Structure formats: C-alpha cells, structure tokens
Amino acid sequence: MKNITTAFLIFLISFCYSQQEVSYQMNTSATKGEALKYSDIQGSPYLNDNFSPAKATCCNEIMPMRYDTYTDEIEYKKEGTVYTLLKESPYTRIEFTNPKLVLTLEDIDHKPGYFIVLADGKNSLLKKITTKIEAPSGNKNPVSFAKKDTNSSFRRDEPVYYVKTEKGTYRLLKNKKDILDLYPDKTAELNSFFDSNKIKFNKEESLIKLISFLNK
Structure with missing residues (x-):
C-alpha cells in the first residue's frame, strides 16, 4: 500500500505542469502552409527573454520559466524541452524568484489572461501587457496571412491597469x-x-x- 501511495504522489508531481511542447511557429499561409517563426520577427514577445526560476503556487517544484506576452502563455523548460503551462486552475499564480515577479491568472470579461501583480492585499493592482505583430509598411494583409518578411516586428502595446476588489470586482483604471x-x-x-x-x-x-x- 505504501509503494502505491508513493507512486501516486510521484505521478501527481510529474503532472503538475502541462506536457504541451512549444512550437514557436504561427501559420502564415492558408494555401502554401508557410510558417512564420519567432526568429523571423524583429524584437521579442517575452517579458524577459531568459528563463528565470519560478513556480506555480500549487506546486513546490521550481523550474525555469518565462512569460510570452504575444500568446499570453507561460513557458517552462524541463530536461532541455520547452513546454507551455496549463492556463487553468490550479496554476493560477506564478511566482518568479529572480527577478521577483508575480503573475496571476484572472478572468476579466470572460477572457482568462495573465496579469502582473503590482500591489496585493484586500485590493490588488494588476498590470496587463499585450504584444502584437506589426506588418511591414505597405502590407495590407493581416500578419497571420502575410508571407515571411524580416520587416515584421513585435510591438508592445501601452500597459493597462486594473484594480481587483476584495469582492472580486475588476475595474479598468483610467x-x-x-x-x-x-x-x-x-x-x-x-x-x-x-x-x-x-x-x-x-x-x-x-x-x-x-x-x-x-x-x-
């Protein structure tokens, strides 16, 4: 019975994080099947390009993680392979240790997303960062259907700020x-x-x- 319990605990720990490998590619042509890689785009979608020690508060295991502000996903690295963290409970709070940063998964207007926690307590101050891909000048097609072009670039929008009250109400602060x-x-x-x-x-x-x- 002891061996079964131990095996079950190991199973739970190993599946604390998702096993979905990151592809780093976006479909860019419905007809030719071309792909636009992150390396083809100027700039970076990451809040911090480097992986930093972090953990989901549901789990004790510390792993190298980073936040992709374009896909609004958290990536983590395990045994040399990059995966995406499940965007659901119980992985709703991610704590980076160096540099110190807290990301929380919030559902605002039925759109779950990650927010940086700037102040915590009865009322929380949340910062939302989003990144888009800017098409080359003169390109009239959406980027998702544009041909590969090294002039495409990641563009970070101005951050927006929300307050979350102790009652769970969100308000955009303008x-x-x-x-x-x-x-x-x-x-x-x-x-x-x-x-x-x-x-x-x-x-x-x-x-x-x-x-x-x-x-x-």
Missing part, C-alpha cells in the same frame, strides 16, 4: 472617477487623498500608492 464609482463609501477619504497626492493613472508608482491607501 481616471479618478473609476475609483470613486467603485468605492462610493470612501468618497470623502478618496477626495482628500487625491487633493493631497498627484495621482497619475498611467504611472505605476501613483497607482501603487493609491491601492496601498485603499488597503489601509
């Missing part, structure tokens, strides 16, 4: 009104805070300060 509408019972305190602090809603430092105030 201006002061977004916060006041979300916390009507704190109108007086927030107005006083805004009067004393120059909060810029496109600056991380300002938003972290705001969320820290809400978490007091």
Whole structure:
C-alpha cells in the first residue's frame, strides 16, 4: 500500500505542469502552409527573454520559466524541452524568484489572461501587457496571412491597469472617477487623498500608492 501511495504522489508531481511542447511557429499561409517563426520577427514577445526560476503556487517544484506576452502563455523548460503551462486552475499564480515577479491568472470579461501583480492585499493592482505583430509598411494583409518578411516586428502595446476588489470586482483604471464609482463609501477619504497626492493613472508608482491607501 505504501509503494502505491508513493507512486501516486510521484505521478501527481510529474503532472503538475502541462506536457504541451512549444512550437514557436504561427501559420502564415492558408494555401502554401508557410510558417512564420519567432526568429523571423524583429524584437521579442517575452517579458524577459531568459528563463528565470519560478513556480506555480500549487506546486513546490521550481523550474525555469518565462512569460510570452504575444500568446499570453507561460513557458517552462524541463530536461532541455520547452513546454507551455496549463492556463487553468490550479496554476493560477506564478511566482518568479529572480527577478521577483508575480503573475496571476484572472478572468476579466470572460477572457482568462495573465496579469502582473503590482500591489496585493484586500485590493490588488494588476498590470496587463499585450504584444502584437506589426506588418511591414505597405502590407495590407493581416500578419497571420502575410508571407515571411524580416520587416515584421513585435510591438508592445501601452500597459493597462486594473484594480481587483476584495469582492472580486475588476475595474479598468483610467481616471479618478473609476475609483470613486467603485468605492462610493470612501468618497470623502478618496477626495482628500487625491487633493493631497498627484495621482497619475498611467504611472505605476501613483497607482501603487493609491491601492496601498485603499488597503489601509
């Protein structure tokens, strides 16, 4: 019985992460079957090109991981092979140790995606980074159907910021009104805070300060 239990635990650990190998290719021609590789595109889709030590909080095993902001997937490397992490529970929080970074899987508007946690507590500040492929100048076709062209490049969009309340409500942060509408019972305190602090809603430092105030 002891041997069976041990074998089952080993099985669970080995399948803590998905076994889906990363291809690094996108279909780019419906007729010719050509493929556009990441190496054909200028720039990088990764938040950090290098794999860094990280783990899913559901598991104890630390593995080299990195975040692909184009596919919105987390890759991990095991025994020299790169795989993608299952984008579902229980792998909802990924902690990188060096550099220190936390990614959380959130479902906003029925679109699950990874967000960087900038501030945590009763209220969380979440940062969303997205990357697109920009077609060469003059190319009128969508990139997904464009021929291979080394002039294609990854373009990172401006980040957007969300607050997640202790009730699980999400709100895109664009201006002061977004916060006041979300916390009507704190109108007086927030107005006083805004009067004393120059909060810029496109600056991380300002938003972290705001969320820290809400978490007091």
